[in-house]
Amino acid sequence: MPQNYKEERQHMVSSQIERRGVNDPGVVKAMKSVPRHLFVPYEFRHLAYQDSPLPIGHNQTISQPYIVAYMTEHLHLNKSDKVLEIGTGSGYQAAVLSLLVDSVFTIEIIPELTDMARLALAECGYHNVYCKSGDGYHGWMEHAPYDAIIVTAAPPKVPQPLIEQLAIGGRLIIPVGPQLGTQYLKLFIKKENRLVQKSLLPVRFVPFTREIE
Ligand code: SAH
Numbered sequence: 457m458p459q460n461y462k463e464e465r466q467h468m469v470s471s472q473i474e475r476r477g478v479n480d481p482g483v484v485k486a487m488k489s490v491p492r493h494l495f496v497p498y499e500f501r502h503l504a505y506q507d508s509p510l511p512i513g514h515n516q517t518i519s520q521p522y523i524v525a526y527m528t529e530h531l532h533l534n535k536s537d538k539v540l541e542i543g544t545g546s547g548y549q550a551a552v553l554s555l556l557v558d559s560v561f562t563i564e565i566i567p568e569l570t571d572m573a574r575l576a577l578a579e580c581g582y583h584n585v586y587c588k589s590g591d592g593y594h595g596w597m598e599h600a601p602y603d604a605i606i607v608t609a610a611p612p613k614v615p616q617p618l619i620e621q622l623a624i625g626g627r628l629i630i631p632v633g634p635q636l637g638t639q640y641l642k643l644f645i646k647k648e649n650r651l652v653q654k655s656l657l658p659v660r661f662v663p664f665t666r667e668i669e
Contacts, residue, residue, distance in 0.1 A: 459493075460502045461493050461501075461504065461505060462490075462635075463656070464504075464505040465492065466488060467484075468487075468492075468521055469487050472507050472522050478525040478526055479621075480529045482533070482556050483525055483528050483556070484525075484554055485555070486528070486555040487521065487524070487569040489581060490548065490555070490580075492505060492518075492521065492548055494576055495512075495547055495573075495634060496510050496563060497512060505521070507520065507521070508520055509523075512545055512569065512572075514566050514569060515662075516545055516566065516569065517545040518545055519548075519549065523659070525552075526555065526657075527606055527641070528549075528552055528556070528606075530643055531604040531606060531621070533556045533557050533604060534555070534557070537604055538558060538559050538602050538605075539557050539560045539561070539603065539604045540560075540562070540563075540595060540596055540606075541553065541560060541562040541584070541606050542562075542595075542605070542606070543563075543592065543607060543608035543609040543627070544562040544563065544564035544573045545562065545564065546573060546576065547572070547573030547582075548561045549606065549608055550585045551577060551580060552577055554577075554585045558584065559599075560584060560585045561586050561588075561596050561599050562585060563587075563591075563596060564579065565589070565590065565665055566640075570587050570589040579585055586599075586646070591667035592615075592664075593611075593617065593635050593664075594615075595618050595621040597617075600621035601622060601623035602621055602625050604629075605618050605622055605626070605629075606628075606630075607630040607631065608631075608661065609661055609663060609665070610630075610631040610632060610633055610659075610663060610664055611630075611663075611664035612632070613632060614642075618630075619651065622644075623645070624648060625645070625646065626645070627643060628644040628645075628646070629641065629642070629643050630638065631661040639658070639659050640655050640659065641656040641657045641659045642654065643656055649653070
């Protein structure tokens, strides 16, 4: 029988996530369920439940499990929500989101990663995730507005199209800051005629890159 890492996964959730204060029952359940080892390169499977990011090829990383859980919790998701993710990477964050909402739209700028994520998501049965390759700066207009938007690469400032594609009452979580230097994880909530902003944590994400236009 292939190793399913169930015990490692339960231990990851209790020691890295619940112990650090992420206790939303839906988020905890999703983190206990998604097989993270199937979203990392084969040679790193045995490290998949460690307390760290891991390389996924093309100079990119799958985020640390705690950060995935923390960002997911701060989106305050409802079952009927439509979510946009910028930075599909491995597809792991999208898989976690897919268990909590109606549909997840996710964009990745590196086409090879989109292909790999699509395969992993399909093999694991996460059928409500829709992947596309492209520059996420522009969002995904066709399915807007979104109840929540999560960005998993750090731009120097918030892309305006993402704010525009947020529904009233919608939440946007995004690491913002320079490539070298301090980035902050920020949460924006779109109200009728203003944007409420909260700075959450200093973080280190891979850079948000742009397609040459
Ligand atoms: N959420 C991912 C984390 C991947 S790291 C996971 O669960 O594995 C962030 C990803 O953002 C990288 O794969 C990088 O290629 C991608 N990225 C960077 N700039 C982007 C952009 N402008 N549009 C879409 N994806 C981008």
